[in-house]
Amino acid sequence: MASISHVITTATNPHLNLYHLTQTRSSTLRLSHSNSRRILNNTRVFAEHANSTSTSAIDFNDPDWKIKFQQDFESRFRLPHITDIFPDSPPIPSTFCLKMRTPIGKDIPGHYSLDEEWHGYINNNDRVLLKTINYSSPKSAGAECIDPNCTWVEQWVHRAGPREKIYYKPEEVKAAIVTCGGLCPGLNDVIRQIVITLEIYGVKKIVGIPFGYRGFSDKELIEVPLSRKVVQNIHLSGGSLLGVSRGGPGVNDIVDSLEERGINMLFVLGGNGTHAGANAIHSECCKRRLKVSVIGVPKTIDNDILLMDKTFGFDTAVEEAQRAINSAYIEAHSAYHGIGVVKLMGRSSGFIAMQASLSSGQVDVCLIPEVPFNSHGPHGILRHLQYLLEMKGSAVVCVAEGAGQNLLQNTNAKDASGNIVFGDIGVYIQQETKKYFKEIGVHADVKYIDPTYMIRACRANASDGILCTVLGQNAVHGAFAGYSGITVGLCNTHYAYFPIPEVISHPRLVDPNSRMWHRCLTSTGQPDFI
Numbered sequence: 177m178a179s180i181s182h183v184i185t186t187a188t189n190p191h192l193n194l195y196h197l198t199q200t201r202s203s204t205l206r207l208s209h210s211n212s213r214r215i216l217n218n219t220r221v222f223a224e225h226a227n228s229t230s231t232s233a234i235d236f237n238d239p240d241w242k243i244k245f246q247q248d249f250e251s252r253f254r255l256p257h258i259t260d261i262f263p264d265s266p267p268i269p270s271t272f273c274l275k276m277r278t279p280i281g282k283d284i285p286g287h288y289s290l291d292e293e294w295h296g297y298i299n300n301n302d303r304v305l306l307k308t309i310n311y312s313s314p315k316s317a318g319a320e321c322i323d324p325n326c327t328w329v330e331q332w333v334h335r336a337g338p339r340e341k342i343y344y345k346p347e348e349v350k351a352a353i354v355t356c357g358g359l360c361p362g363l364n365d366v367i368r369q370i371v372i373t374l375e376i377y378g379v380k381k382i383v384g385i386p387f388g389y390r391g392f393s394d395k396e397l398i399e400v401p402l403s404r405k406v407v408q409n410i411h412l413s414g415g416s417l418l419g420v421s422r423g424g425p426g427v428n429d430i431v432d433s434l435e436e437r438g439i440n441m442l443f444v445l446g447g448n449g450t451h452a453g454a455n456a457i458h459s460e461c462c463k464r465r466l467k468v469s470v471i472g473v474p475k476t477i478d479n480d481i482l483l484m485d486k487t488f489g490f491d492t493a494v495e496e497a498q499r500a501i502n503s504a505y506i507e508a509h510s511a512y513h514g515i516g517v518v519k520l521m522g523r524s525s526g527f528i529a530m531q532a533s534l535s536s537g538q539v540d541v542c543l544i545p546e547v548p549f550n551s552h553g554p555h556g557i558l559r560h561l562q563y564l565l566e567m568k569g570s571a572v573v574c575v576a577e578g579a580g581q582n583l584l585q586n587t588n589a590k591d592a593s594g595n596i597v598f599g600d601i602g603v604y605i606q607q608e609t610k611k612y613f614k615e616i617g618v619h620a621d622v623k624y625i626d627p628t629y630m631i632r633a634c635r636a637n638a639s640d641g642i643l644c645t646v647l648g649q650n651a652v653h654g655a656f657a658g659y660s661g662i663t664v665g666l667c668n669t670h671y672a673y674f675p676i677p678e679v680i681s682h683p684r685l686v687d688p689n690s691r692m693w694h695r696c697l698t699s700t701g702q703p704d705f706i
């Protein structure tokens with residue numbers, strides 16, 4: 177238990193500590209960044225970085241700071257394991273060995289090659305490198321620094337995959353899958369792969385919990401028996417076979433329900449809210465001394481989970497957004513003084529808007545939550561749209577839903593999960609643009625497209641299909657390996673396990689100093705709107 181609570185505390189505190197450290201070291205920063213904007217940006221990079229790499233204020237004058245940092249990192253990224261609660265839980269040889277399915281030619285039927293001959297297992301000490309760029313200066317584009325000199329510090333996370341020893345007998349497993357939050361392309365692919373992999377281990381009792389966490393408490397919702405036969409073709413359509421929901425019961429009720437149902441492996445597909453719930457379920461199971469593995473698979477179309485290359489559904493969303501952007505472009509281009517406005521998903525992170533704009537090559541103005549902008553005034557977007565109409569006759573704006581919320585009236589509304597319901601920035605831009613051009617007496621034909629639900633409901637594209645498949649398999653391997661309170665993600669093209677608190681302490685954001693954002697600006701040619 178001690179190690180589990182340690183993970184949780186250190187994941188939330190360090191942000192403040194290192195942020196504080198950054199503030200107190202502003203004079204050092206000023207040496208390398210001449211203008212105030214750069215100092216501000218650098219401070220933000222340090223602060224963001226604090227959540228992913230550091231645990232406490234570090235004294236960089238201490239010659240051992242790097243070793244101490246790495247030890248601290250190692251302990252923060254240690255994966256909670258059921259032997260933390262049940263030290264005597266015996267490991268057994270894995271029932272997952274693909275070679276077992278291939279009888280060796282002259283052997284007696286039913287006799288299979290030995291496990292030792294199959295080098296398909298992951299060693300518990302295998303690690304994946306979390307950061308791969310050695311920045312020579314804090315001034316390097318997108319530099320993520322731990323100390324003011326941007327010293328190279330290796331940070332290793334745990335490699336995902338099947339282990340040679342497992343901590344559950346398949347015949348004693350009852351596995352459950354639940355999908356929470358909003359829809360995202362690929363949910364069915366992950367469900368499918370979890371079921372298929374569980375069956376390969378030999379699990380017979382597999383169920384789906386209907387409509388998110390709500391399915392644990394609503395007596396009218398019956399759990400869905402799952403098997404390879406049931407899930408065989410579900411990836412051919414979007415949505416979730418099990419349904420999704422926001423809000424729902426508290427953690428105690430969920431764990432009561434797990435106990436009643438005899439569930440000892442829980443696979444939770446969802447975003448940061450769902451993962452906060454999964455971690456709380458894991459902690460409650462530890463408290464009640466239940467041998468349950470709770471494994472998350474990050475589902476966020478916004479791609480806003482920390483430390484991961486990308487989350488499933490994001491790639492499909494970017495691809496699908498092309499249709500909306502292209503339509504906006506065609507409409508704008510075909511009208512006299514046409515302006516197309518497309519709103520894409522992204523509550524606090526502008527990854528979809530940025531990547532979709534980059535990919536399309538048709539966007540003139542990309543607006544994301546991480547980069548403030550003015551709509552009015554000499555540097556505002558409206559003045560720029562006027563310039564674009566003068567210069568090229570049409571314009572396309574791509575805006576993330578969470579962008580420019582300071583320009584809108586606060587709705588004060590929250591959804592059932594407690595997420596703030598945003599004002600519609602797309603509608604705002606559409607209306608303000610119409611008003612502006614009317615006022616200055618210039619004709620403008622404004623068309624607004626909001627493809628949110630068309631994108632979310634799509635089936636996963638091929639690239640996401642692969643990602644979902646591997647994540648689903650690794651989720652099952654993680655559970656059989658005895659881990660709990662973990663999630664699985666793609667890290668520098670390799671798959672890794674992370675303790676949940678490390679990836680959800682805050683949303684992953686587009687860094688306005690990153691090469692990718694600068695590439696987007698190069699592509700659109702837009703100025704600063706401040």
Ligand SMILES: Nc1ncnc2c1ncn2[C@@H]1O[C@H](COP(=O)(O)OP(=O)(O)O)[C@@H](O)[C@H]1O
Nearest residue numbers: 356357389422423446447448449450452453593
């Ligand atoms: N901090 C939290 N602790 C426990 N459960 C949470 C928390 N935040 C959200 N949840 C639950 O997780 C589920 C999904 O959350 P939501 O924010 O809607 O989607 P997402 O997981 O995509 O962020 C909801 O059922 C919600 O009640």
Ligand SMILES: O=P(O)(O)OC[C@H]1O[C@](O)(COP(=O)(O)O)[C@@H](O)[C@@H]1O
Nearest residue numbers: 357358359447476477521522523591
């Ligand atoms: O209408 P709903 O279901 O509340 O969903 C709207 C929200 O869902 C999202 O797609 C994000 O969903 P998650 O919170 O599940 O990641 C946002 O982009 C959007 O604001």
Ligand SMILES: [Mg+2]
Nearest residue numbers: 447448449595
């Ligand atoms: Mg969320």
